[in-house]
Amino acid sequence: MAKTVLHDEHLKLGASFTDFGGWDMPVRYSSDLAEHHAVRNAAGVFDISHMAEIFISGNQAADFLDFALIGIASEIGIGRAKYSMICNHEGGIIDDLIVYRLAEDNFLIIANASNRQAVATALKARSEGFDTKVDDQSDDWALIAIQGPKATGILQKLTDANLAELKYYSIAEATVADASAYLCRTGYTGEDGFEVLVSAEQATKVWNDILSAGADDGLIAAGLACRDTLRLEAGMPLYGHELDEQHTPIDAGMAKVVRLDEGHNFVGREALEKITEPRERLIALVGVGKRAARADYELKHPATGETIGVVTSGALSPTLGYPVAMAYIRDGNFGVGDTISLDVRGNLEPYKIVKLPFYKREH
Numbered sequence: 001m002a003k004t005v006l007h008d009e010h011l012k013l014g015a016s017f018t019d020f021g022g023w024d025m026p027v028r029y030s031s032d033l034a035e036h037h038a039v040r041n042a043a044g045v046f047d048i049s050h051m052a053e054i055f056i057s058g059n060q061a062a063d064f065l066d067f068a069l070i071g072i073a074s075e076i077g078i079g080r081a082k083y084s085m086i087c088n089h090e091g092g093i094i095d096d097l098i099v100y101r102l103a104e105d106n107f108l109i110i111a112n113a114s115n116r117q118a119v120a121t122a123l124k125a126r127s128e129g130f131d132t133k134v135d136d137q138s139d140d141w142a143l144i145a146i147q148g149p150k151a152t153g154i155l156q157k158l159t160d161a162n163l164a165e166l167k168y169y170s171i172a173e174a175t176v177a178d179a180s181a182y183l184c185r186t187g188y189t190g191e192d193g194f195e196v197l198v199s200a201e202q203a204t205k206v207w208n209d210i211l212s213a214g215a216d217d218g219l220i221a222a223g224l225a226c227r228d229t230l231r232l233e234a235g236m237p238l239y240g241h242e243l244d245e246q247h248t249p250i251d252a253g254m255a256k257v258v259r260l261d262e263g264h265n266f267v268g269r270e271a272l273e274k275i276t277e278p279r280e281r282l283i284a285l286v287g288v289g290k291r292a293a294r295a296d297y298e299l300k301h302p303a304t305g306e307t308i309g310v311v312t313s314g315a316l317s318p319t320l321g322y323p324v325a326m327a328y329i330r331d332g333n334f335g336v337g338d339t340i341s342l343d344v345r346g347n348l349e350p351y352k353i354v355k356l357p358f359y360k361r362e363h
Contacts, residue, residue: 004049005142005200006207013221020224021114023050028223035226036318039189042218043148045210046227048195049203052116053141054123056107058132065099065107067266068126070249070258076101081169081186085249085257086122087268091275092245093252095119096237098186100171108171108182110143110195112239126267142203146210146219147193147230149361154214155194158206159183163194177202177209188227190234190359229315232324235284235357241295241312242282242326251278251328253356280309280330284358285351287323291344292316293351299327300341300348308334311342317358324358325351 001024010017015026026047028035038044056065065073071084081100085093095115100108111119120136127134146155152163161174161183171184179202184195198206211221228238237243242252249258250272259266260273287293293314298307314325325342334340336355341348 002050004047005203006047006049009204009207010047010221015221015223018224021050021112023113025050026221026223028225029221032225032229033318035220035222036229038218038220039148039191039222039226039230040319041149043146043150043154043193043214044189044220044222044226045207045214046145046147046222047142047207048145049142049200050113051143052109052111052113052119052136052138053143053197054109054111054120055135055137056109056123056132057105057135058130059105060131061105061107064127064130064132066264067130068123069099070266070268070272071099072259072261072264073099073101073107076107078103079170079172080167081171081184083169083257085254086119087249087272088245089268089271091248091250091268091271093239093243093247093249094122094245095239096243098184100182100184102171110184115239140200142198142200142206144196144198144203144207144210145187145193146196146214147187147189147191148219149191150214150217150219151191151193154210154217154219155196157213158209168192177206179206181206188236189230190236190357191230191361228313229318232313232315232326233317233319233357233359235326237282237326238313247328248272248275248278250275251281253282277332280328281332282312283309283327283329283334284354284356285325285327285340285342286354286358287325287342288350288352290316290323291347291349292323293325293327293342293344293349298343299329300343301331302339302341302350305341308340319359323351326356
């Protein structure tokens, strides 16, 4: 398995590891619950250096991304970012990603680690005929996320940038722990925070300086297990669970990400604009009891017992204290407020359909 540049630091902290998209990643350092609550109440720091960094440049960089992705990248202001997706010709999702505009003709795409090759290959193929360059620099960079209500105060100790001025979904060049960095005000936890992009050579110092700066504020290193429960509570999809090439953005409840504006021609448009009703759709569920749904558990019609869908992600929410899940359902007769049954290890448990997110920060 591949290892991030911070792998030795995780070993020193006593991390347990798991295979995540071909990467040997820390799943936890202490306990899943302790790390989850630290992020919700103080701060956590994550190594997400397995993510892909692909730089797009050239006179037609914006026009190219308008064609390659389902959004309109040319509308992104310099220093701002937008969530988007790259789809195949049938409208299936190759990956979801964030597009940052660094300058008029320069963009940065952060893509999922498991889809690095697929995204880079698709972008390079689609760049033919455009005056643009697709440069996969993933091996040269490390990405460190600091998330939680105390994240801003902790990171401010280490940077010359005025973090209060950096808006959500923005990016800025700055110095962090004496290292040149891009500061991205984005995250995958439902909390405020930053993703710090630094060179691989400077990653170890930045990681350890963040840990030291936050020690008195309750910041701890956090692994993939709590990252999964945090993003689930926040209603954020995970590629390979809620998103894949067998589902379209419309199936996944992401129709607003698809820009079908007149004159906006992009790969997958023809298939997506033909969809009037998805064959199945992503829904949010909360359990009545304490028995948590897990991925691949079946949804059952409460009257007939017929299988009508499948859970994509599920857990007993550490923050809320009750089970939450996301699932694809094939029956269009059920909506928010309705109750369906879930097959939880042979027992049919009632789950209510609700709106996402399950959790939304107040601060």
